[in-house]
Amino acid sequence: MTKLSSISDNHLVLNCRCGHVGQIAVADLIEVYGGDVEVVAVERAARCSRCKTKNIARSQIIYVGGSFEALSSGHTEKDAKDW
Numbered sequence: 001m002t003k004l005s006s007i008s009d010n011h012l013v014l015n016c017r018c019g020h021v022g023q024i025a026v027a028d029l030i031e032v033y034g035g036d037v038e039v040v041a042v043e044r045a046a047r048c049s050r051c052k053t054k055n056i057a058r059s060q061i062i063y064v065g066g067s068f069e070a071l072s073s074g075h076t077e078k079d080a081k082d083w
Helices: 026-033 039-045 067-072
Strands: 011-016 021-025 056-062
Touching: 011 026, 011 039, 021 026, 026 039, 039 056
Parallel strands: none
Antiparallel strands: 011 021, 011 056
């Protein structure tokens, strides 16, 4: 399971069953819930700001940064020799 502290520089997008989509900085979630809380716990606690229910259908972790940083952090040891 993914802890908030492991994705602290990113954003979390929550999709409600009513169609509303909300995005929040993980750093803001850490201030409220702490870094050891898992993303699934945030999903269960989240309430839609439009319909006011707890009907989160899906969530996504959105990487914040440039494409070079995203690509360079995704390589493996085998790939490292190609750099």
